[in-house]
Amino acid sequence: MGINDWLRLMHPILAVSVVFPLIGMVSYFALQTRQRRLAVQAKEKSKIPPVVGKEHVNLGKWLTGAVVGLTLVGVGHPIFKNIVKKAATDSPVPGGTIIFIVFMFLFTIGALVCLYRATAPQKLWRGLFAALTTAGLWILGSQDGVFRRTYEWQVSHYYYGMVAATLMVISLAILPEIYKSKTWRKVHIALNCIALLLFLVQGITGTRDLLEIPLSWQEPFVFGCDFANKTCGG
Numbered sequence: 001m002g003i004n005d006w007l008r009l010m011h012p013i014l015a016v017s018v019v020f021p022l023i024g025m026v027s028y029f030a031l032q033t034r035q036r037r038l039a040v041q042a043k044e045k046s047k048i049p050p051v052v053g054k055e056h057v058n059l060g061k062w063l064t065g066a067v068v069g070l071t072l073v074g075v076g077h078p079i080f081k082n083i084v085k086k087a088a089t090d091s092p093v094p095g096g097t098i099i100f101i102v103f104m105f106l107f108t109i110g111a112l113v114c115l116y117r118a119t120a121p122q123k124l125w126r127g128l129f130a131a132l133t134t135a136g137l138w139i140l141g142s143q144d145g146v147f148r149r150t151y152e153w154q155v156s157h158y159y160y161g162m163v164a165a166t167l168m169v170i171s172l173a174i175l176p177e178i179y180k181s182k183t184w185r186k187v188h189i190a191l192n193c194i195a196l197l198l199f200l201v202q203g204i205t206g207t208r209d210l211l212e213i214p215l216s217w218q219e220p221f222v223f224g225c226d227f228a229n230k231t232c233g234g
Contacts, residue, residue: 011074029056082145108136120176130173157205164198
C-alpha cells in the first residue's frame with residue numbers, strides 16, 4: 001500500500017475508531033435520559049442518575065463535530081487527489097478553483113465553530129451558522145473527484161453520509177430549544193432516529209465501497225475493465 005491508499009483509509013479508520021463508538025455512547029445515554037424523564041413525570045423513583053442528561057448532551061456535541069470532520073475528510077481526499085492528478089495533465093485545475101476549495105474547507109469549519117459558540121438566545125445566529133455549515137459540506141461534496149454514485153443514489157454512501165451530517169448539524173442548532181418545548185424535543189428525537197438508521201446503513205455501503213476501490217497501483221488495470229459485462233482484458 002502506498003501513501004495515497006493510507007490517506008484513503010483515513011475516512012473509514014476514523015469512522016470505526018471515533019464516530020461509531022460515539023454513536024453507541026450517545027444512543028445509550030439518550031435512552032437513559034428518556035427513561036429517567038419518564039420516571040420523573042410518573043413521579044417514580046429512578047435509579048438513573050441525573051447526570052445522564054448532561055453526558056448525553058456533551059457526547060452529542062462531540063458526535064456532531066466528529067461527523068462533520070469525518071465528512072470533510074471523506075470528501076477532502078478525493079478532491080485533492082483529483083487536483084494532484086490533473087496537475088500532471090494538460091488541463092490542470094485552475095488556481096482560482098483551488099483557492100475556492102481551500103476557502104470552503106476553512107469556511108465550513110469556521111461556521112461549525114461559530115455554531116458551537118452561539119448561545120441559547122441566539123436563534124437566528126444558530127440557524128444561520130447551521131445553514132452555512134451544511135451549505136459548505138454540500139458545496140465541497142459537489143466538487144470534481146468526489147464519487148457520489150448518483151446513478152444509484154438510493155444506495156449511495158455519499159448521499160446517506162451527507163444527509164446524516166446535515167441532521168447532526170440541525171440537531172446541534174436546535175439543542176437549546178428541546179428544553180423549552182416538547183415539540184422541539186420530539187423533532188430532536190425524530191431527527192436523531194433517522195440519523196441512527198443512516199449511520200447503520202453507512203456501515204453497509206461503506207464496506208461495499210471499500211471492496212470496489214482498488215489499490216492505487218491497481219487502478220490502471222481495474223479501471224480498464226468492462227464493468228457492464230464484468231470482464232477484464234486477458
